[in-house]
Amino acid sequence: MQTVKALYQYSCQSVSKLLFIALLVTFSTISSANTPLSVEDLMQSGALKVSISLKEQSQIVPRQQAILEIELISSHDFSNNMKIDFFNIDNAIVAKSFAKTGFKIEAIEGKEWYIQTKEVALYPLKEGEYNVASIAAEAFINVEGKVVSGKIQTPPYKFNITRPEKLEGIKHYIASSKLEVVREITKQPEQALTIGSAITIKREFHGDNLHGVMLLDLEPIQFDGAQIYEKPANKSDGYDVLDDISQAHLTSSVTLIFQQEGLFKLPAETVLWWDTTKKQLKTVTVPEMSFQVGESTDEIIANVPQKAESQKPTSTSIINWWLVIMISTALLFVLAIMKVIKNNKQIIAAHFNQSTHYKKLVNRYLYAIEHSEHQIALACLYQIADIKHNNNTALKALVKNDEEQATLQLLFTSAYYKKQVTDSISKQRAKALLQTIINKKFETHFFTPVKFDMKLN
Template identity: 25%
Template sequence: MVTNPMRIRGKRTVNKFILGFAVLIPLLAAANDDKPDIARLIADNQLQISLTRQTPKSTIARQAVILQIEVATNRWFSRGTQINKFHLDNAVVLPFDGAAFNSSRMIDGVTWAIQSREITLYPLVQGDFNIPAIDVFVSVNTEEYGVVEGNWQSAPLSFYVSQPKQLALVDHYVVTEKFKVQIDSDFDRSASYQIGDSVTQTVKISAQQVPAMMLPELIDPDIEGINIYSEAPVLNDQRQRGEFSSSRSQTRTLVFEQAGDYQIPAQTFYYWDPERSALQKKKLAGFSVTIATDPTQRPVSEKNQQLIPVETIPWTMIIITSVVLLLLVVALKFRQQLRKFYRTVTRQQRRHYRRDYISACHEERYRQASEYLYQFLRTGKAHYPTLQDYFPMQPQRTYLQELFALAYDINEPNPNKKLVTRGRFARRKMLSLLHPRAMPESNNRESMEILQLNPRD
């Protein structure tokens, strides 16, 4: 039998390749077993990771708390760093998907590459806060082992949030050193406004170290005879040279539908200045306007009438007609007062607020429900500056906090149970808030002392 020399050489080449591959596999496996992880790089002083708090330790509710995670390597980064999201009850945690801050530093004569990321959160209530372990992804390029990737976890961090007494009865406030309210309006005090005319206002609220979602809203007054159309607010958050600022711009148009004298109320915005440790306020000025009747409407001219002999004049009909006309004139002249008197006697507006409040709760429009509830209670015997003042007693105060949690998508403190930010408002709680319970006399005196610390307009 004759053997082909070319076939023999081919078999030998294949056998050598298989043998070499078999030897290489254990070597690769051994190399992978020796490749360090993130913890090993930290232990070998090739990687440093730290979590520090950049803001003062004394924090009040709604004040920014800034944490900084710094990763340093004696080589360079491969895919960089990334912070995994976490949840913190009763707090707003801003997204931290933005670009990291890159720098370098000399450590023991060696230049280290540094990458820093910030976490900004806003605790909303007074109490203890426990930040869980934060998971950080790190990818670096080492000299000996190439790219090394893995996760690092920080130690849990705890801090306490306080609330000054001056803020106890303030419904909404922000914590900032710079707070500004600007208005652009086409209202002209010297102009003569008539039915069908309108006034457009654009109100811009801006602040530093406050996200736009936490800035106060522009409240539209409920005035009969004026229809208000509000556009969706424009929210803007921006960072420039390390400074975080935001703004909320909202435009509304007031259309005058009835003649009369109107007063557009002012609105006060509160903010806490941490530099001065004082409660400050900015006021959006109101204005008054008189709406005249439509000048195009002219009285119909009287037609010439044939004279009727005195003896044939129906005096009874004339007297009755005169009395009816007189009553009509009086009714037209004093229609606003009569309408107000009718509402006072029949409590029409109060019934409307009650109906709108129940309807808004059923339809899960909880923010409007809170406004209707406040208007309903304001038409009663008691008049308080805030909705919380009507409910000094439990469990109604807890019910109100649950309604606020559903309306503004935040959790409020509850010593008995954890509130949820999604769901329906129980019917019994909804009806209970229509009948506030009075506070004992001793507690009333204490509330008046707090109000003296925080006077309202």
């Protein structure tokens, strides 16, 4: 009995241990099943990746905008845009990011991946190697209807900035894709300037792909003979959503109150600009401004456009000389024409009368043909050809074409032997005959040439 009782107690203890172990395993399984995934788990499994790189650009010079691009790649969709913690880089200015988070879907090795990108603008201040430490990025991943969020660290990154030869030894310049410099009077005075008159001048810089901190400080205006009230310069940053570019603005205003009469000149201002698009060093110059205070023929001279140095203005004296030469040439030409007309007055008058006479003869000839007055038509041909009347041989000598000869012979027959005529002369044939005779006369002495004498005196 004792043996049986001992076996019974041992079996009960074993079953209890087995039940305890089973409950412990079940509880552990349930607990692990309810534990949510983390971004670290997604990265370890390869479902989430992070990278950092400098956006592909041509040579970047000191003070020029460089774009650092952080990219998240996930096998699951994102529930929200990533967030980037602010970070610093030695010898560079890190601008606040205005750009929206980029998103796209790509198929990589037959698998669909969701990609988010965030761009941060940097402005390296000098040439050399730059080290970017790990940057914290917060990701929001949608895994089977649940949001998995957390911060992950980007790998360290390095890049180099070089200085081109064109910028060697130059410290103060603005590196931008577009730069505008303005200096103008905000309101033109309605009356002439006198002692006590005030003028407010606006000064403005505008640059694309630029941060306001990178804009140069304005040189203070120094003006003898006037009180100067200058407002502090205001630098601001913006973002053009349509062109996807950052923009920088600098505005300032200066009020001048004139204390004495005279001509006041505000010198021109020059800014060195590195054109990041064309990789060229350029000079932007705002023109000199002049103000006349007190009595003067010019009440105010300001904002006068200045030509670039490469454009040489045309001298007024040169223009005047050219004008004199042109007028003199025109007068000589007119005098020459008048001399020719005077010397050939009788010839020109004769030509005019002769032309009018021949026009009447031609009209009379055509009228006679149309009304079958062939003797009158033949008489007109003699006068047009300047041949003695009834000199048939001389008239025939002017007509070489067989068709026109036949027309002329028919005209002779119609004029002197009407009863033998069986054909009529059409107006078209009569015109062809007339044209042949006129052309022949032009080859001989139809007009006497006008003589031109180059000697005006």
